[in-house]
Amino acid sequence: MASEHYPSVPDQSTAVTEERAVANAQGALDVVQAASVTIGEQLGEIDDRAAAQATDAQWIADEVSSLSATIEEIAATATEVSEQSQRATEAADDGREAAADAIESMDEVRELGQAVATEVAALQDRVDSIADALAGIDRIADQTNMLALNASIEAARAGNASDTDGFAVVADEIKGLAEESQQQAEEIDATLAAVRDATDDTVEQLDAAIDGIDAGAEQVTTAMARLDDVADTVAETAEGIASVSTATDEQATTSEAIAQRCETVSDRAAAIEDDLSEIRAARSEQTAMLDEIDDVLAAAEADRQDRLADAPTVSTGVDGLDALCGGGLVMGGQAVIRYADDTQIDGAIAQLCATAVAADQAVSLTPPPSLDRSTLAAAFTATDRSLADALDGDDLFVLDAFGNWDARYNVFDLDRTSLAAANETTATRRDAPLVIVGNIQGEIRLMGEQAAREARYKNDDGVFEPHDTVVNVINDDAVPATLAAFYSGAADQELTLRRTDGSEYLTLTASPRGTVDEKQPVSHLSDPPFLRVREN
Template sequence: MDDETSSHIDDTDRRTLVNAQGAVQVVRTTSESVDTRLQQLLDRANQQETEMTDVADAVSELSATIEEIAASAEQVENRSQTAAARAEEGDEAARQATERMDNIHGQMSDVRTELQSLLDRIDEIESALSGITRIAEQTNMLALNASIEAARADNSDGFAVVADEIEALAAESQEYADEIDAVLSDLRSAADSTDSELDAALVEVEQSSDEVERALDKLGAVADAIEETATDVTAVSEATDEQARVSQSVMDRCTTAAERATEMTTTVDAIDQFRAEQTAMLEEIDDALTEATPALSVTDIDRIPTGLDPLDEATDGGLLLGGQSVIQHDSPVVDVVATLCASALSAGYAVSVTPPEAMSRQDLSEGLASHGSSLSDALATDRLFVLDMFDEWTSERNIFDMRASSLADVNRETATRRDKPLLIVGNIAGEIALLGEEQARQARYENDSTVFNPADTVCNVVDERTVDESFGAFYAGAADQVLELTGDGPNRELTLRSSPTGSAPPRPLPATSTPVSPRGD
């Protein structure tokens, strides 16, 4: 096309005001975002204040309950100590009973020994009594013999008297012996009965002693259990006391946190009111800049066709020559960029493109071929310039490795080599990844004021999935045309959001002749 006869946007003052509007739009977008977050913070602060107050009340109730538990634990501890003392007393009494049982057992054993000795003496007496009985019997025999001899002898009266006396004594001795034997029999019977009873008593004493020993063991176990219980209750009481102290500390902290939450709510509310005033001021500044910006008449301004019929129809022929446009997208954009570059080259413009990360050399080559252009020829004849932000393209003329070159140097070299008005297709996500937001914005200002000509057209591609909303607002706020690409696959749509000729409703984007890389976008 003929650069001298083309009509394009050429109003430096207007561009400065539009850039200012873009900057204000960034601040305004950020301010609105901050307003939203402040409101969320205020809501959370109010909720936190309520919750902290509820927590403080709950902890207060818990503290009271813990104090009751501590008091109950103290009572149980006292009772456990009393029970332990009584168990010790029972243990001591059982030990004393055991000792008494042992003494009784010893005494009964001594009695049994003495009784056995008595029985032995009775046996001796019975033996002696047997001797007496034999003597008495012999004495009776002698007396009988003496009576017989006295009867035979002369003058036997005196002898007979003696014999009678002997017989009488023998009979008396026999009577005494019989009485002694009867007494000894009764004594032996009583001794035998006593011995049996002593044996039974000893058995009972031994059994009682065993029972007392078992009771003593049980008392010891009970005493140990009571002592352990008392120790556990003491530990519980101490832990409860500590818990009560901690609970009181928590309640104090919750109360303090609730008070601070109230203070924060008040502070955030004041900040929110200030931010609302600031947002209103930004709206006034934006309105003032809008009024100060000269109206743009686009009737006689040439268009750069996009190659996308729905978009060309919506924009009355394409992108405004010498203007600024933005394509915001959250869906694949490779084929759209390739078609836009191919259409501009076919219409006689030079193109500088920063490919999206997913765009390959083959994608652009096939896009150009679909419009009758060759990628190699376009590069060799200084009609196409590729700014490789991701080091994915081979090195050749007019393909610049942006990791080894500055954006300003590449743009100046591009402006020097080209001999046609330039369509600059920028990849904002790539510029931010390489330069950072501040340098990317600064490069935009430098390009507008010093590098490119008024007839050069800029179309920035903004990936809404990776580019911050406020930074994207900077480009959209300063753009003459804002386009939005949404959807996926056959459901993609292009929408003209703003333009000097007005906005346009969504239009379906048909499949183009440019294939999309298998890697997607």
């Protein structure tokens, strides 16, 4: 076990553990401070939005109240129009009934006219009969005149005055009667002619009256049909207006409810503004307290940084990287390597692991998902060691968080074995200082963010030795910013690999030694050491 090969002084071990706890607290405090600043900015935005919301809510309440009054006026107007439509419907019904009565009366008049026409036609027939009779009387009168004439002739021929006088008198009487009959017949004929003319006029007038009655009946029928259409339309309009009136009443009620809700929202927005003012005051007080805690932790961290500035280093095996870090990674320290998906980190990690094992250190590696066995094996082969020998000799322990490695001795499938159990086994089997290359993306995949942070404290609390070196690899495209900030805040050394304008650059962003914040270009090699850091 490690304690057998590397006995440690209790006070020193406790001091290192406390220092790491301070570093973790510093990291957590950095996250809280950053979050506090962000919260302050967000509170300002929320305050502005709450004020705007209160103003808008009050405006909406006023507008809805005005709208409600308008809707009530529309409802009243709709009710009045509905009543007028109802009256129009009733008037149309009355007109339709009157038209029906007029049609019925016209039918009766037409029947009476037709009856009169029939009687007049009969009268015309009787007049024609009288005319025929008068014609007979005319013929009789003519014949009587002829007889009277013949009698006069015969009397003149007889020669006997006494005999012819009586006959002549009779003949004269007959002639007189015939003339009188003919005269009366002519008068009757004239009268009949006048009656016939009058009757013809009456018939023509009756025919015209009947035709007029028929035309009027048709017009009344058409008018009644139109009255039916008007009545139906008015009835439908009345129903529609009634529905509109009902809906408008409901809308008015809803608008009043909305206005009340808007007033409530406005009141709540005002209350939120007050609450935000209190929160801002509390946050200001909290920020001051955080600053005080930061000062205390910074003072404690200064002692650790002074110690680490003179501590031994672990070589990375990467050309130019040790020089950038002031000799390498600080032994017993906590380092962070941050990268993005568009950069290549696998070669550097493989080279770090192989170099540490070649320097008689043990390595616990949680590989990134892109680091394959062949790259790691090539790095070991370049140091006259093999990957298999390192695993079998308890010099290398692989904690597989992504299921990319075949399970074997000292290769732990973290889907089956817990991270804590794998770390306990590693700490028991190793017999040299340990370089722990962790992968935060893998820990989040297995446990989640909160549990990964808790595991960090648990591992620091007695699982690893003070001289063990921790290197946490963070993919910024896969790890939440707050958790990445936590690890960065707790780190003694931090390296950031970024691509800019098509080239990759490595920057030492935090360290008790080396060149801090100087961005240096890197180039990739197909063979170990895979990566070279060039000076500007």
